[in-house]
Amino acid sequence: MTSPEHHQESVSVDGERPTKRPVPCPVCDASDEEVLYEPTVEVRDPGLLYGAASGIRGTQRLVTCRRCGMIYESPRYPDEVIFAGYASSEESGHDSQHPMRVRSFRRALEKLARHLPPSGSKVLDIGCAGGGYLEAAAAFGYEAVGLEPSRFLVEQGRQRGLQVEAGSIESHPFSAGSFDLVSFWDVLEHVPDPKAAIVEAARLLRPDGVLLINYPDIGTWQARIAGRRFWWILSVHLHHFSRRTLAEACRRSGVEAFVYRRYWQTLQVGYLQDVGVQLGVPLGRLLRRLTPRAVRRLPLPYYASQTTALARIVR
Ligand SMILES: [Zn+2]
Incomplete structure (x- = not known):
């Protein structure tokens, strides 16, 4: 998500300038890509690239996989540089919209209700940020737990009385088969290895559990018209899924996507205007x-x- 104001710590990895390296397709593992967009600006500070939820535009070389159609960043910075950036994130602007986010999450859950586990179920939100979804899930009747790498956001969630653990999908305190619903809200496009993240999320699910993945969809007609100006093309987004490539990533990770819904969000007019100005919208x-x-x-x-x-485990 985007935010007009943020505070960043600078990130350095062993005091050396990190270098970008080519990566294979995150969905089919092939190294058979063609260039979609070349970068237009060069930014080498990982704190700027990954320290804010929104990141910067025009810094990436995006490629399309010739085998499966996946769009992703290559070459890109090493995983540890990306993680260090996320861990430093402090998003006060993002958080100002907390009540609005809770409302949007609640509406999304209501819309998907007939496909979701019943009230009283245990749910885990991976990358829970300020805990907006946790609040909505609790109001929906779920017993909700969050996992978040940013120390600042973990504190914020706890101050709201939410159950938030510090950690990431790669490193967390949860045991296998302990949740009925595991969610990635706007997270999968940020993680260096999205298939490994799906596999781990599925491992945390009970056999009949549901995996929820909310993502910016580059396959929509709005995205196609926008082209390289697609608003979700930001330095923090390493991958751009469409329904087809997300389905393929799920299939290769042992789960099957069975429902897709448009996600409508509600934010305040002023906040959206601030984001528009930040992204350089004409006349903003x-x-x-x-x-x-x-x-x-x-x-x-x-x-x-x-x-x-929504996806479920393939038996
Ligand atoms: Zn591929």
């Missing part, structure tokens, strides 16, 4: 100046090419 500053304060506070539901997929 002028528009923001002309908007009355009362209007800036209004909730605005919008669809920005995000998709929520």
